[in-house]
Amino acid sequence: MTIRFRFSKSDLITTAGVAMRPLEIDDKGGLFERLGQPGITERHSHEELADLLCRPDTTYIAGYFDRTTQDIRGRKPVDVINELREVVRRLVIWRRAFCDAFLHLESLGFINRTHEGYLKEKERLAAEIHRRVGEGQASGRVVRPGADIIIRKLPGSRTAFEWVRCYERAGYSAVALIPETHRCGNRAPRWSHRSEALMNQVIELYADTQRPSKSQAVAETLELFRQENRRRVDAGLPALVVPSRQSVRRRLALADPYYVHAKRYGTAAANAKFTLYENGPDVQQPLERVEMDENRLDVISLLTLTGIWDHLPPYRQERFEAGRRWLYVAIDCATRCILSMRLAETPNSGDAIRALRDIFIDKTPIAQAAGCESTWHHHGGIATLVTDQGGAFVSDDFQGTVSSLGITTHLPPAGLPWLRGHIETFFRTYGLPVLSHADFGAPDRRIFRQSLAAETASYGDEARF
Secondary structure, eight states: OOOOOOOOTTOEEEETTEEEEEEEEOSSEEEEEETTSTTOEEEEEHHHHHHHHHSTTEEEETTTTOHHHHHHHHHSSOSSGGGSOHHHHHHHHHHHHHHHHHHHHHHHTSOOSSHHHHHHTHHHHHHHHHHHHTOGGGGOOOOOTTOOOOOOOOOOHHHHHHHHHHHHHTTSOGGGGSOOGGGOSOOSOSSOHHHHHHHHHHHHHHSSTTOOOHHHHHHHHHHHHHHHHHHHHHTTOOOOOOOOHHHHHHHHHTSOHHHHHHHHHOHHHHHHHSOOOOSOOOOOSTTSEEEEEEEEEOHHHHHHHHTOGGGSOHHHHHHSOSSOEEEEEEEETTTOOEEEEEEESSOOHHHHHHHHHHTTSOOHHHHHHTTOSSOOOOOOOOSEEEOOSOHHHHSHHHHHHHHHTTOEEEOOOTTOGGGGHHHHHHHHHHTSTTGGGOOOOHHHHHHHHHHHHHHHHTTSSOOOO
């Protein structure tokens, strides 16, 4: 069965970015002309039009070129109701429900377009509107005794009939019911050009290396106005209108935050504060991106906070020198799983390679030997390894090992830690003094304890905790 379409010459069809309007419609199909290209026509059968209208990149607007529609588009701020603010959108929806309810009751003969007829059936009209928009008693919600029920006040007969006429002339489009308050107000410049220039001085006064307060900048700006007025009075010119403090503060609030911060604290501080950030690379699969880094930590503090220190014998505790050790950690960006963890006295390529090796093996025997509570089976081949430009990672031994394994390496520039956000977040979390109260998952906590226990086991007997 062939579906036949009926188009008007004032309709608009846009498909794949090409806008067209109908020229002729017959029993075989239609002839369409491209907008902005007079004489360029295309013929489509009704079957082709059916397929065309089903495409997601096709839009059809009936009566787009009608005189009334174009007049409304010139007077209204938007073409689609959803582009309006929430308050205005709800008002437009209520106005449309009012017009639909009025036309429905008019077709049934309950109301007419006279002042007396409108007042007589006002209650019936209000009930029909509430039913259509779900407000008042028709909201369907259980209202407690004594609770307030908010309903909208109906307009007078003159306003009501004007809404209905606009609604009908626009082809029953709700766009015609958008209030035109956006056109209200005085659009003439409030301040003279000289006043505007003096008010803009508040930004330069506040964006100073001496870092004055906003109140000081506003006071100095008002003093500039007073000096200018004294000069103009001596020259026989009319004085400028002095703005209020609040007006000057509002002008200061319009300043570019980056510019102000850069002038007050320097470009480097502004770059650090206003750096763009994102959620990180889009990782779809586990081990697609692994971040690895080294960090200098206080081993004794870490062992104490994790509960391992209390389970070490005294002679083992004596072997730990007071000071810090280096911790190599590898984390999977997709699962946030710790794949490798190794302690070293100094940063070196050997321990970095050993930490890289642990990513490819099942570390459950290490966890079991350390008496841990769960397995550490997380391992596998990785696609991309991201490190900083530390000496251990840029060494020939480490880079040669990574290349031999067929891994793609990324070395983001120094000083941009957000390019390795996952591993940097890990060190910030575990490096805080409040490590024992950090809000991270139990599996991560167990794996962290497993790795430290495995490292301490290398000093002698098995560490149990």
